[in-house]
Amino acid sequence: MFVNTLALSDVLLQFIYSPQIKARFAEVQLVLGCGDLPYYYLEYIISSLDVPLYFVRGNHANLVEHTVAGPRKKPWGAVDLHRRVVNHQGLLLAGVEGSLRYREGPFQYSQAEMWSHVLSMVPTLLLNRAVHGRYLDVFISHAPPWGIHDQPDRAHQGIKAFRWLVRVFRPRYHFHGHIHIYKPDTVKETLFHQTRVINAYGYMEMHLEPAPVKNAPLAFLRRDGGSRGHVREEASPSPLNQGKGSA
Numbered sequence: 001m002f003v004n005t006l007a008l009s010d011v012l013l014q015f016i017y018s019p020q021i022k023a024r025f026a027e028v029q030l031v032l033g034c035g036d037l038p039y040y041y042l043e044y045i046i047s048s049l050d051v052p053l054y055f056v057r058g059n060h061a062n063l064v065e066h067t068v069a070g071p072r073k074k075p076w077g078a079v080d081l082h083r084r085v086v087n088h089q090g091l092l093l094a095g096v097e098g099s100l101r102y103r104e105g106p107f108q109y110s111q112a113e114m115w116s117h118v119l120s121m122v123p124t125l126l127l128n129r130a131v132h133g134r135y136l137d138v139f140i141s142h143a144p145p146w147g148i149h150d151q152p153d154r155a156h157q158g159i160k161a162f163r164w165l166v167r168v169f170r171p172r173y174h175f176h177g178h179i180h181i182y183k184p185d186t187v188k189e190t191l192f193h194q195t196r197v198i199n200a201y202g203y204m205e206m207h208l209e210p211a212p213v214k215n216a217p218l219a220f221l222r223r224d225g226g227s228r229g230h231v232r233e234e235a236s237p238s239p240l241n242q243g244k245g246s247a
């Protein structure tokens with residue numbers, strides 16, 4: 001299973017915010033917003049491509065955005081992934097908003113608060129492992145993980161809890177924003193353990209696939225009955241699944 005995905009962050013791109021988007025991204029099935037993008041931009045993308053959009057807010061998000069269409073506390077039609085773990089058609093997603101606190105204002109957190117965001121998702125990640133055979137496929141955040149693509153100034157330091165999450169729960173992808181790219185030789189992608197850590201500054205179009213599946217003792221709890229999007233597991237069923245199949 002591949003999901004053709006458009007990840008976005010930090011800058012509004014005119015060729016995306018225009019009627020060209022329909023032809024340019026006609027194959028896109030899923031959009032991920034990694035923060036610091038106007039809500040009206042995300043709404044335009046949702047209505048133009050007519051595909052699901054999951055997002056987290058960046059440190060420059062407004063509590064209320066005033067547009068010609070009226071006030072918005074979030075982009076209409078989008079799913080806020082902050083502190084949430086969701087199963088999107090077999091792709092396991094999770095997200096955390098904001099950056100490290102460096103001034104007054106919303107959507108900024110201490111390292112300790114970021115730990116609490118990450119730890120709040122752990123029970124669902126463990127349940128994913130039991131039911132789906134893996135913890136997580138895609139983690140999105142605004143800030144980068146500690147020590148990966150981050151910068152020494154306080155505003156752009158990485159988040160220690162994200163680094164821990166990626167190392168322990170091994171999503172296949174971690175998309176982040178917040179780190180603006182001005183030079184062509186800036187590193188945009190880093191392999192950290194089994195995770196491709198990707199700076200989605202601007203846009204990034206990719207085919208995503210779920211993380212490798214291990215034995216899933218509670219696989220029978222899956223709402224899809226294991227018939228969709230779990231090709232690897234079906235190719236090499238666990239002893240438990242074999243027992244269930246022959247019963």
Ligand SMILES: [Zn+2]
Pocket residue numbers: 036058059060099142177178179
């Ligand atoms: Zn930012």
